[in-house]
Amino acid sequence: MIRKANAVWKGDGRNGTGALTTQSGVLSDNPYGFKTRFENEPGTNPEELIAAAHAGCFSMALAFGLQAAGFTADEIHTEAAVTLDPDGDGFKISRSALTLRAKIPGIDGAKFQELAHGAEKNCPVSKVLNAEITLEAQLIAS
Numbered sequence: 001m002i003r004k005a006n007a008v009w010k011g012d013g014r015n016g017t018g019a020l021t022t023q024s025g026v027l028s029d030n031p032y033g034f035k036t037r038f039e040n041e042p043g044t045n046p047e048e049l050i051a052a053a054h055a056g057c058f059s060m061a062l063a064f065g066l067q068a069a070g071f072t073a074d075e076i077h078t079e080a081a082v083t084l085d086p087d088g089d090g091f092k093i094s095r096s097a098l099t100l101r102a103k104i105p106g107i108d109g110a111k112f113q114e115l116a117h118g119a120e121k122n123c124p125v126s127k128v129l130n131a132e133i134t135l136e137a138q139l140i141a142s
Helices: 034-038 046-068 109-122 124-128
Strands: 005-010 017-022 030-033 075-087 090-103 132-140
Touching: 030 034, 046 075, 046 090, 046 109, 046 124, 090 109, 109 124, 109 132
Parallel strands: 090 132
Antiparallel strands: 005 017, 017 030, 075 090
């Protein structure tokens, strides 16, 4: 399975503009630039997209782990906070902090933590990130 996306950039780093397009068309010439990446101007940026990918991948990995263990979640809510830090002359993604809140009928806290940490380590996006990954997981009573 191969998934594709492309970026087109025009101009210099600070004043130029870019557009992101995904194979599925969910993003189609979505604009991004210096201000959406470094100054919180509305719009997307690569780190936000990595955070979305990590949260989505982790949530699905947990759902599969729960299913294999005989559980079905009422809700899995995951936030990923990706940190972009200076690194020499450039930048690096240094961390992705996952925060999980889940409603899972019939599971005990220890099994929940075991499955959540397994998903943290084994989702494909976690495996590709060369960054510290943390998980704070809370089971919410159903």
